[in-house]
Amino acid sequence: MSVAPRETPAAEGSFFAAVRGSLAAIIVLAVLGAASSVVPFIAIVELARVLLPAIDGAPVDAGRVWSIVIIAVVALVVSFGAAFLSGVVGHFADAELQHSLRRRIVRHLQRLPLGWFDQRSSGSARKLVENDVVALHQLVAHSIQDGLTAITVPVISLVYLFVVEWRMALAALVPLVLIFLLYPLMMRGAGEKYVQYDEATQALSGATVEFVQGIAVVKRFGQVGRSHRRYRDATRDYSRFVGEWTRETAVVFTIVELIASPIVVLTWLLTAAVWLTASGGASALDVLPGLLLGLGLTAPLMKLGASGQFLRNATKAQQSLTAFFALPPISQPDSPQTPEGRSVSFQEASFSYDGEHRVLHEIAASCAPGTVTALVGASGSGKST
Template sequence: MTTQDAKNKDQKNSERPQYFASIRLMSRFIKGSRFLFISSIILATASVFFELIPIWIIYHLIFLLISGDFTIDILLKYAVICAGSIILQQVSFGISTNFAHKAAFGVIYRIRLAMARHFSKLPMGYFLQRKSGDFKRLIVDDPERMEIIIAHGVPEGISGIIAWISVSFWLFWVDWRMAIASTIITPIAFAVQVYAMTASANKTMLKYKNSQGDMNASIVEFLTGMEVMKMFNSTGKNFQATADSVKDYTRIVNQWSREFLPKGGAFYALVTTSISIILPTGAWLMATGSLDLLSFIFFVILGAHYSTPLMKLFNQFHGLAEISMGATQINDILDSSGQFDNKCRVEPSSYEVRFENVSFGYSSKKSVLKNISFIAKENEITALVGASGAGKSTVAKLIPRLWDIEQGRILIGDIDIKEMSLSQLMETVSFVFQDTFLFSD
């Protein structure tokens, strides 16, 4: 994939989140932390099962109490087991969290290192068309959000799913009718939650990302240029632009919250109402003589907490859309091939610049130059004259390979500029940008 293809794909994918992009990005860089990552999953799963032991103990003690076999010695024995399981749950979960965070920080480090190395291979035009806030987000913010997926989402998510499946089998093994009453609300609730996450994200995510980039860039530029702005007494005007970008970001976040909260509230309302189905169903079955008291108590205790493991999972993924969109953009950048560098010095026969049937566009949808051919002779002044937007600046940017052309050739003397090393090309071509930049001593 070329850098131009990556840019086009980046624009297309930025319209909506790709929800498996974060898993793909994690898999690319997990190699150095695989042992820690797998260990954290195993320990997180063990902690969930340790958490279920006290529930089983309560159920068994009630059985002994009803059957008349309950004694103080049995109570003390189960109290010790219960305390031990709680301690083991806390220890295993703590070690799992420690391992997961170490794995996450290793992955984030490798992502940032790979991004920095790959940025050095991209053409200068890639950076000229983006704001400083975009790069801050790509290097700092988006990789940092992967910590939620790696350190919490995957270990706790996998352990939560395993625990949920285990509890489901347990419920159906005791009584399939009460199991249905306990579980029937759960798929409806989570369908509502998935819809809430995807619907609000697809509508607002692009606006959110753009406003976040504008705000980051505005704040960085305002702070960087503070000294010069004070010198020319233009602080108020520039501060207003920064304040407007912050207000725009706040407005979009509030809009996103308003779109999500009604559906998210419906999810939490549904997922906590299983007891309202368990109680009347159990009472009816007991009245008909087809359910014993012990089983009824079992479902009241365990069935009411049936969705707890999945609740933990969904609580970790409330920002999945934002994480996935950032991961999608990082994957697209890393998938791009970068700019070809011949690494060889070749001496041109002269320093005239020749365009031969050159075509170029900043995106695949619109071409800026089509079959352009001309010669700028050595030791002569060549002026490009045309209306605003005709492509004069674009022609100039193609000579030092700020962008690579799609068709045709650009030569310096008798050498195609792609055959020259990038360092030699930079030494050969002088370029004055239209944009102004402030540098401090």
């Protein structure tokens, strides 16, 4: 008899130790790609400042024009290259993380007492191996890059706008402020809703697995209606909950989508630009940066909202896995001994599934080599246990 090796504290305590270097690379590449993606738009503004005066016969600085074009092309290549590499590194890191976590989950399942499995449906184990691990996939492979892009692009754009024309920068901020004000209203009571959503999802998953695994028995004994009942109930409860939550947030969500839509933002920015130029407060070149960069501020913010859901799922998954790995395994003997002979015997064996109510009381048995032992008894007497 051998004792399974214990995992090191570092392996137990950190989910991302195996991919820490990859995560750092993802962060650097994502920020670099996001910052580079703003440069071509700034280059368009600067080109307009150099070329438009030529309409009135002013000389053109060809060297400056070519410098701006080269910088824009290089920034565009760096932006696409960094975003691509960030995605590649993220997916490789995700594959390594999933492999590591699933191995740890399986090893820990092997060491848990049987009572843990009896108290839970197979959907609970499936949630650990599939749903929770996949939630971390979204964090590593997608959400880090999306979130950093959604923050970096608006920050750089707004800093540039405040430098060149602060009034257009304020106009570009209006849709963002409205979204920030409406978002808490849309997410009102979300904490309790998310708990209910997790419970409904787990119930539906367990009912689905139970139904699929029992199809053969159902067909043999003709209990189709009864077997469908739990699955139908779980599906109905899940659909009703999602439908109610969607209806509660539909109005505010639609308003937020409208405010963030490119058409609405462009209309608002054009209105502000026309007012500034008509009143003589700014020239056409002064409002051009606001039109180009302000149009792209809301899209990253909406993407950040979607990434926020992934981040929440990843946090919940990490908490779930942390609680699972903290479950105490079956105790191992300090001095394991190798059995002598081939006989099997035990005395005064008792067992409890929940730790409170014993279902077997001081059982004794002896199975000698070359003999056949049968367990007989009435239904519910404890034969399977």
